[in-house]
Amino acid sequence: MASNIFVLRHGQKRILKEINTFKLWQLSDIKIGLIDQKDIYNLWASIEGPQETPYQDGLFNLSFQYPNEYPYQAPKIMFKTPIYHPNINQLGEISLDILMDDWNAALSIQTTLLSIQSILDSPLLDNPIEPEIAWIYQNDRSLYNKTVRMWVKKYAQ
DSSP: OOHHHHHHHHHHHHHHHHHHHHHHOOOOOOOHEEEEETEEEEEEEEEOOOOSSTTTEEEEEEEEEOTTTTTSOOEEESSSSSBBBBOOOOBBOOOGGGGGOOOOOOOHHHHHHHHHHHHHHHHOOOOOSSSHHHHHHHHHHHHHHHHHHHHHHHHHH
16 A cells, blocks of 8 residues: 555656656747646646648647556547547547557656657558558558648647
8 A cells, every 4th residue: 555655646746847847848839737736647738730741830739647657657648639640549549659568667748748749740650540541641642731731720720
C-alpha cells in the first residue's frame, strides 16, 4: 500500500515539474494546461499544424489523462479536434509507439507532444491505425493534401 502512495505522489510531482519545464521552453506552436486546477492528472494541449504541411493554419486540441502510475505508464492522449491522418482514428486515438509499447519513464510531456507534432509532418506508415488514409497518402498525395486542408478548414480553424 505504501508503494502506491509513493507512486501517486511521485507522479504528481513529476507532472508539475514537466508542466513548469514546458512553460520555460516557451514554444509558440504548442500549449498545455490543466483542465481543472484540482486535478493534476488531466491536461489539455493544443498543437499548431506544422508550417509547409497541409496541416498548416490548423489548431488541434488534445486531452491528456495520466494514470496514477505515471511516469511508469504512458498517459492516454487523444485528439479532440477531428483530423485526417493515417496515425489518428475518428475517435482521436493516436497510433504512436511511445504511447504504447515503447513508453518509458524518461519520456515527458515535451517529448511526447513534439513526437505527436512530428507525425503530422511525417506519418508513420508501417502500422497505421487508418490504413485507407495511409494508402491515399502513399498513392495519391495530392488527394491526401486536399482532404487534409478541407478537414483543417472545417474543424481546426
